[in-house]
Amino acid sequence: MSTSNPEPHRTKDLPDSDVPGPGGSDSVLGLHRSHMEVMNDPVMLSARGEPGTPDADEPDTTSGGQDTVQAMHDIFMREQAEPRDGFEPVPMWVIAVFGGLLMWGGYYIGANSADFRRDVYDTGEFRYAGLRVDPGATAPDPEPKTVAELMVIGADRYQRVCLACHKTDGEGDASKDYPPLNRSEWVSGTEASPARLARILLYGLHQSVTVRGRVYGREAMPAQGGAMKDYEIAAVLTHVRNSWGNKADPDDANPGVSTAVVKSAREKVGKREPMVEAELKKIPLDYSDLPPPPKK
Numbered sequence: 001m002s003t004s005n006p007e008p009h010r011t012k013d014l015p016d017s018d019v020p021g022p023g024g025s026d027s028v029l030g031l032h033r034s035h036m037e038v039m040n041d042p043v044m045l046s047a048r049g050e051p052g053t054p055d056a057d058e059p060d061t062t063s064g065g066q067d068t069v070q071a072m073h074d075i076f077m078r079e080q081a082e083p084r085d086g087f088e089p090v091p092m093w094v095i096a097v098f099g100g101l102l103m104w105g106g107y108y109i110g111a112n113s114a115d116f117r118r119d120v121y122d123t124g125e126f127r128y129a130g131l132r133v134d135p136g137a138t139a140p141d142p143e144p145k146t147v148a149e150l151m152v153i154g155a156d157r158y159q160r161v162c163l164a165c166h167k168t169d170g171e172g173d174a175s176k177d178y179p180p181l182n183r184s185e186w187v188s189g190t191e192a193s194p195a196r197l198a199r200i201l202l203y204g205l206h207q208s209v210t211v212r213g214r215v216y217g218r219e220a221m222p223a224q225g226g227a228m229k230d231y232e233i234a235a236v237l238t239h240v241r242n243s244w245g246n247k248a249d250p251d252d253a254n255p256g257v258s259t260a261v262v263k264s265a266r267e268k269v270g271k272r273e274p275m276v277e278a279e280l281k282k283i284p285l286d287y288s289d290l291p292p293p294p295k296k
Ligand code: HEC
Pocket: 157, 158, 161, 162, 163, 164, 165, 166, 177, 178, 179, 180, 181, 184, 185, 186, 187, 200, 201, 205, 206, 207, 208, 209, 211, 216, 217, 218, 219, 220, 221, 222, 224, 236, 237, 240
């Protein structure tokens, strides 16, 4: 055991011919030492056996190398944060803020959902041919008079009653034998008249009907006379006659199918079986159930 070597890290036997200058390893060691001195760590200084360092607590300088590693280890351990067990409890203010946000969100959805009705937001569904109808417009219910007023109520009734079979785009459903209303000759084309349409709605239609060159007949059109009032039938008919590609009432003030037309058709015919196509065709296109205007 030698106590004469004050610098245990130093390897004097190594040839340093490939290192330029007065020993590369020396300068590295010198840097290290000066760093330690700057840090002024008594353990480190004493471990190297520095002269002038108190080594009363370190009498054995022979085990300097071992101690150095230990001292380094101690230094690093000292720098680590104390590890904690488990999670920190969530602060009360975070719980309060999130609770408040949840309550506000619930209130907001409740207050602005409009009963989750699709027609409130989905206003692009009905693009009326030519006629502009404000999606938020209201109409005198139950006494709509103009085409625009009838269409506001008619759009609503269409959604509730007819949409299931005749669909949003008015094209019906060929696979289920529901005929189209869009560009149908019976709605606004060559077979369409207020008297015929009022009867289809009031009493229903069965057996078969030809629409746009295709024969439909597997299903029946259910009568609406019991479920819908005269003004509602007038409204939904005005709606389908002026939606999608249909344009039947160019005069906004005079609907082809008015409440009066439906009312007289109902009074003239009373209760009856669903209509059939042949019967409808027998009604002249210019026929009206309305009493003729009084002569002057
Ligand atoms: C249960 C399904 C169903 C519902 C609901 C329904 N229809 Fe129909 N509709 C039919 C069927 C089926 C026919 C064809 C009947 C036949 O073959 O004789 C038809 C035929 C028609 C026709 C004549 C043919 C044509 O395509 O132009 C009109 C007009 C019509 N419906 C309008 C309406 C309106 C307006 C409503 C809503 C008030 C409505 N329908 C609700 C099934 C339905």
